[in-house]
Structures are given as C-alpha cells and as structure tokens.
Amino acid sequence: MESLTRAIGKPLRATLPTVSPASFFSGAALSKSPNQGIGQDVSLMCCSRNIEALAQPVRKFSIHATSEKASTIAVAPQDQSQPTAKKNIDYEIVDITTSTSTLTGRSYDRLKFEVEYGLRRGTTDNSYIIKGTDVALIDVPDENFKELFLESLKKHLDVSDLNHIILGHVSPKRVTSLIGLLELLESKGSQVQVHCSNPAAQLLSSSLPESLSQKTCMFRIIRSGDRLDLGEGHKLEFILTPTPRWPDGMCTFDPATQLIFTHKLFSAHICSDTHFDLGGWDSYGEDWRYFYDCMLSPVPRQAGAALNKLPIVSQFAKPSYSGKTGFDIVKADVRFIVSTVFSALNLPISKAGSFVKDQSSDGLLVTSAICPIHGPIVRSTITELLREYRVWTEDRLKKASEATIAVVYASAYGNTSALAQAISRGISKAGVGVETLNAEQSTNAEVADLIDRCCGFVVGSPTLGGHMPTPVQNALGVILRDNNAKSKPCGVFGSFGWSGEAVDEIEQRLKDAGFSFAFPTIRCKFKPTESMLQICEESGTDLAQCVKRLKVKERGKMAPKMLIASDTEQAVGRVIGSLCVVSAKEGDAESAMLASWVSQASFVPPGLTIAVAKDRAVESLLLPGGKFVLNVLGQGKTNSIIKQLMKPFKPGEPRYEGLNVKESTNGGQILLDAIAWLECTVKSRMETGDHWVLYAVVDNGELQDDKTLSALHYRKTGSRY
Numbered sequence: 001m002e003s004l005t006r007a008i009g010k011p012l013r014a015t016l017p018t019v020s021p022a023s024f025f026s027g028a029a030l031s032k033s034p035n036q037g038i039g040q041d042v043s044l045m046c047c048s049r050n051i052e053a054l055a056q057p058v059r060k061f062s063i064h065a066t067s068e069k070a071s072t073i074a075v076a077p078q079d080q081s082q083p084t085a086k087k088n089i090d091y092e093i094v095d096i097t098t099s100t101s102t103l104t105g106r107s108y109d110r111l112k113f114e115v116e117y118g119l120r121r122g123t124t125d126n127s128y129i130i131k132g133t134d135v136a137l138i139d140v141p142d143e144n145f146k147e148l149f150l151e152s153l154k155k156h157l158d159v160s161d162l163n164h165i166i167l168g169h170v171s172p173k174r175v176t177s178l179i180g181l182l183e184l185l186e187s188k189g190s191q192v193q194v195h196c197s198n199p200a201a202q203l204l205s206s207s208l209p210e211s212l213s214q215k216t217c218m219f220r221i222i223r224s225g226d227r228l229d230l231g232e233g234h235k236l237e238f239i240l241t242p243t244p245r246w247p248d249g250m251c252t253f254d255p256a257t258q259l260i261f262t263h264k265l266f267s268a269h270i271c272s273d274t275h276f277d278l279g280g281w282d283s284y285g286e287d288w289r290y291f292y293d294c295m296l297s298p299v300p301r302q303a304g305a306a307l308n309k310l311p312i313v314s315q316f317a318k319p320s321y322s323g324k325t326g327f328d329i330v331k332a333d334v335r336f337i338v339s340t341v342f343s344a345l346n347l348p349i350s351k352a353g354s355f356v357k358d359q360s361s362d363g364l365l366v367t368s369a370i371c372p373i374h375g376p377i378v379r380s381t382i383t384e385l386l387r388e389y390r391v392w393t394e395d396r397l398k399k400a401s402e403a404t405i406a407v408v409y410a411s412a413y414g415n416t417s418a419l420a421q422a423i424s425r426g427i428s429k430a431g432v433g434v435e436t437l438n439a440e441q442s443t444n445a446e447v448a449d450l451i452d453r454c455c456g457f458v459v460g461s462p463t464l465g466g467h468m469p470t471p472v473q474n475a476l477g478v479i480l481r482d483n484n485a486k487s488k489p490c491g492v493f494g495s496f497g498w499s500g501e502a503v504d505e506i507e508q509r510l511k512d513a514g515f516s517f518a519f520p521t522i523r524c525k526f527k528p529t530e531s532m533l534q535i536c537e538e539s540g541t542d543l544a545q546c547v548k549r550l551k552v553k554e555r556g557k558m559a560p561k562m563l564i565a566s567d568t569e570q571a572v573g574r575v576i577g578s579l580c581v582v583s584a585k586e587g588d589a590e591s592a593m594l595a596s597w598v599s600q601a602s603f604v605p606p607g608l609t610i611a612v613a614k615d616r617a618v619e620s621l622l623l624p625g626g627k628f629v630l631n632v633l634g635q636g637k638t639n640s641i642i643k644q645l646m647k648p649f650k651p652g653e654p655r656y657e658g659l660n661v662k663e664s665t666n667g668g669q670i671l672l673d674a675i676a677w678l679e680c681t682v683k684s685r686m687e688t689g690d691h692w693v694l695y696a697v698v699d700n701g702e703l704q705d706d707k708t709l710s711a712l713h714y715r716k717t718g719s720r721y
C-alpha cells in the first residue's frame with residue numbers, strides 16, 4: 001500500500017526528476033526544454049480496454065470531421081517535411097457494458113509514414129471510460145484526434161465527474177490531447193489523479209505545463225500489482241509490461257467486466273466499421289501479425305517477458321481439467337457452459353463474470369475481451385491471438401539464438417526511433433534475429449552484454465545541441481572498448497536538423513577504430529519519408545545478409561552454388577515460369593525485381609500469383625492493397641534487363657538506369673522492351689517458407705509485341721532461381 005500512496009497528492013514537478021528528453025544533453029545546458037525549442041508536443045498513451053457490446057442495444061454517436069494535420073499541431077521543423085494531406089477522421093462512442101464505454105478515434109487513412117502503417121488500412125485510437133462510484137478514463141488519443149476526442153468526451157459525461165486518468169503508455173505524440181483535457185478540467189476547477197508507470201511520469205514531468213501539473217493533477221506512480229478501486233466491483237489491477245519501444249507500458253485488468261486493457265500489445269492499425277474482431281483471424285490475422293513484426297519482433301525477450309506477466313485465459317476458452325478433481329471439474333464445466341450461453345445470447349459479460357470470476361484464484365486473468373489501443377477489441381480470437389503471439393515470440397527467440405544483430409539507439413522525438421524500427425524490420429525479413437536496445441533505458445552492462453552476443457550491430461543517434469546524446473556516447477564507448485566487436489559488421493544512422501554532428505562523429509570514431517561498415521551511413525533530415533524508411537529497411541537486410549555470409553564462412557561451409565543438387569531439387573527445378581519484372585512504387589519509395597515464379601491463378605477476375613522472397617527490397621511495397629506492374633519479358637530480349645536488375649544495389653539505389661521505361665498509371669514502371677505489361681493490385685498474400693506468395697488481380701494491361709514469345713527461365717535445381 002505504501003507504494004500506492006507515496007507519490008499521490010504531490011505536484012508532478014516536485015515528485016519526479018526531469019529526464020527525457022532534456023537528459024539527453026551532455027554539453028551546455030539548454031535554457032528551455034527541447035520540446036519548447038522546436039514547438040514539439042509530447043503525448044501520452046494509456047491502457048485501453050473494451051468489451052463486446054452485449055445485453056443492451058449499443059448506443060452510438062459519431063462525430064465526423066476532415067481535419068488537416070498541420071492545423072492541429074504546432075509547426076515544428078519536423079513537420080515542414082510532413083505531408084499535409086487531408087485526413088478523414090471521425091470519433092465514435094460505444095457503450096460496451098452498463099459501466100464501460102469506448103471512445104474511438106478512427107482514421108480511414110494512415111496517419112503516419114511509419115513502418116507499422118505499411119498495410120495502409122487506416123487506424124483507430126481507443127480510449128475507455130469506466131463508471132463505478134468513481135469515473136476513470138483510460139488513454140488519451142493522438143493529437144490528430146484531440147478536438148473530436150474532447151468534444152465526444154463532453155457529450156458522454158460531465159467532465160467534472162472524472163476522477164482518474166490511467167495511462168498505459170506515453171509518447172511525444174499524445175500530450176496535446178492530455179493538455180487539452182487537463183485545461184478543460186482546470187476550467188471546471190476539477191482535479192484528477194493520473195496513474196502511470198515511472199517512465200511515463202518522467203516524460204510527463206518535462207512535458208506538461210507547470211501550472212496544469214501542479215493544480216489539476218495528482219500523479220501516482222504505479223508498480224506491478226498496484227490496484228485502484230473505482231467502486232461497484234471495479235477493483236482495477238495494474239501490470240507493468242515495459243519493452244524498449246514502450247518502456248512505460250502498463251496493462252490494466254478490470255475483474256468486474258473481465259476486460260484487460262493492453263495499450264500497444266495486441267494492437268493493429270486497421271480502421272473498419274466494427275469495433276470488435278468480428279470475422280476473427282481471417283479478417284485481422286494479417287494486421288496483428290504485421291504490427292507484431294514491426295513493433296515486437298525486434299525485442300523478443302521483452303515481448304516474452306510481457307506475455308509471461310499476462311496469464312490471460314479467454315472466458316470462452318474450453319476448461320482445463322489439469323490438477324482439478326471432483327467438484328472443481330464440475331465447476332469448470334459449468335463456468336464454460338454459462339459463459340458460452342451468455343455469449344451466444346448476447347447477455348452482459350459482467351453477469352456471466354460472476355460465474356467465472358473464481359478462476360482468477362489459479363492466478364489467471366480470466367478475460368472476456370482484450371482491449372488494445374489500436375484496432376479491434378479482441379473477443380472471439382483471444383485464444384488464437386495469444387497462441388500466435390507466443391509462437392511468433394518463440395520463433396524470434398530461436399532466430400536470435402542462432403544469430404542476432406543489435407540495434408542500439410536513442411531518440412528524443414521519435415525520428416531516429418522510426419529509422420531503427422525500419423532497419424530492424426529489414427534485418428528480420430532476412431531471417432536474422434534482431435535485438436533493439438534503447439540506450440536511454442539501458443545500462444552500460446546491458447549494452448556490453450548485447451554487443452558481446454551479437455554478430456553485427458547498428459548505432460543510431462539524433463543530433464541535439466551539436467552532439468550525440470549522453471546515452472549514445474556511453475553506448476559507443478562500450479562498443480569501442482570491446483575488442484571482439486571489431487570483427488562484427490556494423491552501420492550508423494540518425495536523424496538531424498541542420499548540422500548532424502552526431503552521425504558524423506559515430507561514423508568517424510568507428511572508422512578510426514577499424515570497424516567495417518555493411519551499408520553507407522544513413523543521415524535523415526528530421527522525420528523520415530517513405531523512401532528513407534525503404535533505405536533503412538534495405539540497409540538492415542544488407543547487414544543481415546552480410547552476417548549470414550560470415551556465418552557460412554565461419555562454419556567452413558561451401559557456398560550453396562557449389563553443392564550438388566539432390567534428385568528432388570533437380571526435379572523441382574523442372575518447374576518453369578516466364579521471366580518477368582515486377583515494378584512497384586509507393587509515395588517516393590520505388591523498387592523492382594526479376595520474377596519467374598509467376599502463374600495465372602484466376603479467370604474472373606483475371607488474377608495471378610507471384611512468389612517473392614521475404615528479403616526482397618520490393619516486398620515491403622507488395623503488401624495487400626499495393627499496386628505494381630508485371631512486365632513480361634520476350635525471348636531474346638532479356639539480356640540488358642537481366643544485367644541491370646541482377647547487379648547488387650546499394651540501399652535506395654535506382655533500379656532502372658539504362659532501361660527504356662515509362663511510368664504507368666499505378667506508379668510502377670512499364671518496360672518498353674517487355675512484350676506485355678499488366679497493372680495489378682495485391683489482394684492477399686500467403687506465407688510459404690522463405691517466400692510470400694502474392695495473389696494479385698489484373699486491373700489493366702497491354703500486349704506491346706505480339707510477334708515474340710515469352711522468355712522462359714530454365715533452372716538446374718529447385719533450390720535457387
């Protein structure tokens with residue numbers, strides 16, 4: 001109990017040390033915080049929760065708007081390079097149970113140029129209200145939703161009634177909405193208690209205006225197992241689930257409704273008309289997987305630790321009889337039947353809950369729905385999603401045990417962090433383990449341990465006040481002192497505003513010490529564009545391939561092309577396809593590849609399949625919804641095209657130099673020397689070992705040469721192209 005009360009009632013600034021991002025500065029102290037310096041906002045995210053609408057009819061109202069991002073945020077240098085396209089957004093409130101509602105901001109366009117938005121299916125931002133004797137809000141949305149959020153909140157409740165704000169995650173993109181809410185409360189003379197983890201509180205201490213943090217909110221720093229009693233059975237339990245990407249991550253479990261609010265965990269960026277996972281895995285599986293791949297696969301150890309702290313069992317899962325005898329077995333069966341019947345009859349979960357609640361005596365969190373901050377509330381797919389999260393995590397841990405690449409970075413405003421994420425994805429897609437370390441939250445010993453274990457590494461840093469931040473300086477010192485590290489391929493990256501000394505200095509010091517670089521240093525001005533993220537991804541893949549080559553060399557194995565193909569491989573090699581060039585473009589990112597594993601797949605609509613190796617650069621442009629051009633090459637007309645496309649490309653290097661091309665209407669390049677071209681849209685993709693098989697429909701096409709036959713690609717073995 002002591003831990004629950006010690007920080008309560010103290011003004012934030014008096015309670016918490018000012019750290020990030022001001023603590024980054026190692027040189028002369030700045031007279032104002034970096035946030036003020038560039039007009040950036042810092043924001044909070046908190047645990048979200050929700051439950052399927054049951055029992056009573058869902059009460060909904062929506063507020064629609066078309067807002068221009070630039071008009072809602074402070075103009076910062078970063079934002080000058082950002083797109084100012086109109087975003088279609090709306091806000092919706094849904095009563096979930098008699099006590100719990102969701103406030104959901106929906107954007108039908110993706111809001112950011114970041115890797116995890118690659119599927120381009122929009123996003124949602126979920127906040128929740130729980131009404132017991134006290135009223136609590138879980139999470140505030142991104143700054144894009146601020147106005148609609150405040151408007152919706154005022155319609156939903158008298159904000160003076162709000163007693164608690166629970167924050168499952170804080171980031172520099174949400175503080176605008178929090179400040180808006182606190183100003184509203186201040187205007188009413190109200191006070192709220194803000195419950196969050198220590199890292200969240202530290203970020204807030206340097207971000208909130210002093211007047212607000214002193215007058216309007218009392219901060220309570222949460223430790224795992226702490227509780228908050230809202231009355232009427234809502235005895236909320238907090239579980240800290242920190243990861244390098246979300247060091248402040250905190251989940252909240254409400255035993256009264258059996259909802260668990262999991263902030264970014266189990267999230268997906270997708271905007272649809274339903275708030276729940278109707279359609280199950282078929283509808284959302286790909287989105288959950290993509291989000292996991294981008295955000296959690298670079299931190300498998302921490303992802304595993306977070307999962308272990310969340311012993312979630314679906315309320316609707318079949319009972320386990322293990323360790324149970326006699327009456328306990330009967331009780332388990334009754335619980336299962338009751339919850340299934342309540343579900344089928346669409347009755348309130350809170351009522352069904354009274355039959356199943358005592359399962360928590362097993363230490364399990366019997367859960368009726370997982371409520372993430374983005375994407376659908378997970379109800380029908382709880383068991384499957386949990387199982388897949390474990391499978392993905394174990395797979396990543398296994399890969400990391402074979403070969404790991406370390407990504408060590410710091411980022412005050414998220415730009416270097418976005419680069420780190422794209423590099424990590426490039427490493428993962430080449431099938432090599434990756435471990436990300438945020439230098440700001442790591443000790444020198446942790447950096448040393450990771451550098452010792454890894455087979456290659458990258459270091460990333462912003463430039464602040466003409467320097468690299470202190471945490472990066474420390475991490476670099478550790479790396480330079482490790483003599484074994486010199487044999488490991490490395491890379492350097494970072495975001496800067498005008499001078500970029502940090503990246504130059506890291507590169508120079510590693511060069512001077514004799515390190516070898518797997519890719520050219522990445523320098524990004526402010527926020528990365530799509531093409532910059534593509535360069536990062538390709539650089540990550542290059543580094544991973546370099547590590548794989550070294551591993552093969554270490555093991556003294558012969559290069560695969562020297563091996564004699566087995567009978568089976570030779571037989572598989574007799575399957576042939578026509579030689580084609582796939583060309584795709586998204587925003588300012590474009591790429592191309594030679595393809596021969598192409599086949600027609602449907603008459604109506606005209607459709608085809610293409611197998612794309614997972615580590616191909618163009619892969620990230622060929623997600624469902626992506627557009628591309630398939631150029632079919634002709635016999636005797638392939639040499640110059642093959643020569644150009646088979647040469648090794650540096651990350652981001654143009655693919656079409658010396659080729660006769662014209663841009664198609666979907667952005668891809670039409671090769672004028674191809675015999676035919678087809679404009680296509682990716683409909684779906686299937687994971688098949690080391691390749692993705694895309695199913696795409698043909699939107700348009702033209703036969704450019706009706707005299708020449710298609711070029712065929714004959715192979716000696718089925719173990720390579």
Ligand SMILES: Cc1cc2nc3c(=O)[nH]c(=O)nc-3n(C[C@H](O)[C@H](O)[C@H](O)COP(=O)(O)O)c2cc1C
Pocket residue numbers: 030033034035037038078410411412413414415416417461462463464465466467495496497498499500501525526527
């Ligand atoms: C207080 C402050 C000082 C900065 N100093 C420099 C600088 O000396 N040189 C530079 O190139 N950029 C400077 N910048 C710009 C940052 O490097 C740039 O915003 C970068 O995108 C931050 O990366 P991050 O989001 O990973 O923290 C500064 C930014 C702030 C807020």
